[in-house]
Amino acid sequence: MAMxxxxxxxxxxxxxxxxxxxxxxxxxxDVAGINxxxxxxxxxxxxxxxxxxxxxxxxxxxxxxxxxxxxINAAENQKTMREFARKQDIPHVFEINRGICHTVLPEAGMVxxxxxxxxxxxxxxxxxxFGAFATGVGSTDMAVILMTGKLWFRVPDVIRITLTGSLKxxxxxxxVALYILGQLGADFAVYRAVEFSGxxxxxxxxxxxxxxxxxxxxxAAKTAYVQPDQKTVxxxxxxxxxxxxxxxxxxxxxxxxxxxxxxxxxxxxxxxPHNVDNVRKVSEVEGIPIDQxxxxxxxxxxxxxxxxxxxILKGKRIADNTRLIINPxxxxxxxxxxxxxxxxxxxxAGAAIxxxxxxxxxxxxxxxxxxxxxxxxxxxxxxxxxxGSPQAEIYLTSPAxxxxxxxxxxxTAAYPTSEI
Amino acid sequence: MIIRGKSxxxxxxxxxxxxxxxxxxxxxxxxxxxxxxxLEGLDPxxxxxxxxxxxxxxxxxxxxxxxxxxxxxxxxxxxVCAVIAExxxxxxxRNAINLGLPVILIEEPALKIGDDEKLEIHLKQGxxxxxxxxxxxxxxxxxxxxxxxxxxxxxxxxxxKKYASS
Numbered sequence: 001m002a003m004x005x006x007x008x009x010x011x012x013x014x015x016x017x018x019x020x021x022x023x024x025x026x027x028x029x030d031v032a033g034i035n036x037x038x039x040x041x042x043x044x045x046x047x048x049x050x051x052x053x054x055x056x057x058x059x060x061x062x063x064x065x066x067x068x069x070x071x072i073n074a075a076e077n078q079k080t081m082r083e084f085a086r087k088q089d090i091p092h093v094f095e096i097n098r099g100i101c102h103t104v105l106p107e108a109g110m111v112x113x114x115x116x117x118x119x120x121x122x123x124x125x126x127x128x129x130f131g132a133f134a135t136g137v138g139s140t141d142m143a144v145i146l147m148t149g150k151l152w153f154r155v156p157d158v159i160r161i162t163l164t165g166s167l168k169x170x171x172x173x174x175x176v177a178l179y180i181l182g183q184l185g186a187d188f189a190v191y192r193a194v195e196f197s198g199x200x201x202x203x204x205x206x207x208x209x210x211x212x213x214x215x216x217x218x219x220a221a222k223t224a225y226v227q228p229d230q231k232t233v234x235x236x237x238x239x240x241x242x243x244x245x246x247x248x249x250x251x252x253x254x255x256x257x258x259x260x261x262x263x264x265x266x267x268x269x270x271x272x273p274h275n276v277d278n279v280r281k282v283s284e285v286e287g288i289p290i291d292q293x294x295x296x297x298x299x300x301x302x303x304x305x306x307x308x309x310x311x312i313l314k315g316k317r318i319a320d321n322t323r324l325i326i327n328p329x330x331x332x333x334x335x336x337x338x339x340x341x342x343x344x345x346x347x348x349a350g351a352a353i354x355x356x357x358x359x360x361x362x363x364x365x366x367x368x369x370x371x372x373x374x375x376x377x378x379x380x381x382x383x384x385x386x387x388g389s390p391q392a393e394i395y396l397t398s399p400a401x402x403x404x405x406x407x408x409x410x411x412t413a414a415y416p417t418s419e420i
Numbered sequence: 421m422i423i424r425g426k427s428x429x430x431x432x433x434x435x436x437x438x439x440x441x442x443x444x445x446x447x448x449x450x451x452x453x454x455x456x457x458x459l460e461g462l463d464p465x466x467x468x469x470x471x472x473x474x475x476x477x478x479x480x481x482x483x484x485x486x487x488x489x490x491x492x493x494x495x496x497x498x499x500v501c502a503v504i505a506e507x508x509x510x511x512x513x514r515n516a517i518n519l520g521l522p523v524i525l526i527e528e529p530a531l532k533i534g535d536d537e538k539l540e541i542h543l544k545q546g547x548x549x550x551x552x553x554x555x556x557x558x559x560x561x562x563x564x565x566x567x568x569x570x571x572x573x574x575x576x577x578x579x580x581k582k583y584a585s586s
Binding site: 024037038039040043044047048049050065066071073074077120121122136137138139140141144147152186187190191218220222275277362363364368381383384385386388390 | 438446449460487490509510511512518519574575
């Protein structure tokens, strides 16, 4: 029977030749990642009688959500997790200086095409951009993985989104992702996988593709996928010498749904409060005064995101009524941003630089909002209370739009002058 | 498996985990502390309405967003004994299964069911009986594999039993 590449990954990982949509299968996990807000993983592990993790080499700890800790409670949790990692001889511990799991894991060469990547974070769909089967789970699922190395999954139907045409200069993957969510809604892919393809995806860098896969979960997708090409291979090869397998979708595979969007006339997009699918053209809502601009997160804190922002902010000052927070996604992004002069640009423009990590995106620290404040954010969620007060408003945009907004002090679109 | 309780209707789609259990509390791990913030991001007053054997009736994509398991713990520890949704965010749904909080999917539940109505959920058959209105609604039957987890009170007791001897 014809299979999608995702199904082939799942079949191989469950020791079978083939799988069918709707089947429940037990899948072997290649990377099991635990974030620092998931002490409950260790509680569940203990409650289930867990003693030793199944394979310490495959377990990864990320101290990224509280990086560094903003409360005693968080510090206590991290302490317990560090002790666990040491006791279990887990070698892969990404400390508070390293950055966001979804930025750090590919940088470390630990995401390979054809592999199964499970992390206690909903945006794990990101890694489908490298041709992996990747999805997020909660604490108890992760505890099951720690004990057995496996987890059950229902084999999903696949929706293919084909993006045709070309993007106007200055538009970013974030504009595309927001447009798709605006068109299809926040539940279009519930229990399903989403594949992104077409000339727009082909032309994107691997980093930009991660934005599409990252934001697929905002359409309720179980997982996302981009068929690996030479760019994928080059990226992964530059990061690891380990072997990997690229799976291909059978020619006669029947997608559950095929959707085509032409991007020729796309303009900068914004998700207005309080849902990610509440999407408008920036031009329709221009002029809203903005108290804070946040440039960071697993979808907007990569090197190309900061490059786009720096391009616009170079030689400019942010507006008096606005605060700008720049939050590099990883140590590597921060280092490169220093080398390339972006950090100097940001500081001169009046930005506050926060340490690599999830920062204000999850509302723990690093720039929380007061009631009534409005924030333009390059992150992926604008739910009430996401970044502090439930009475604050969050507008999601690309880093380019966010940077232009910081200068003007009101929501506005801009086009960077160089290629991004 | 039959569950009985009284309805609390939240007629919204896309109620996110940020609304069920706001991000600022994600470092909490104590169940009763977690429960004290239930649905705070949606309406801090709702927790007064939740009593033991409350059945939450919601719209589409309930529990979308983050993978935080507290978004299930908060409901369960507050007394919610089942959730009737049109659809649910998949990570939240898995968390609910794992922690033994039954979820049943039916069409437009929040339009069919009123507040404080007496309900009976037949998980295997996928039927919700509205005793107050003398109406039955057919939803999705729960797969045997998942039913077994619900019946065991979640995956933890199952795993404990399976691995206790090894």
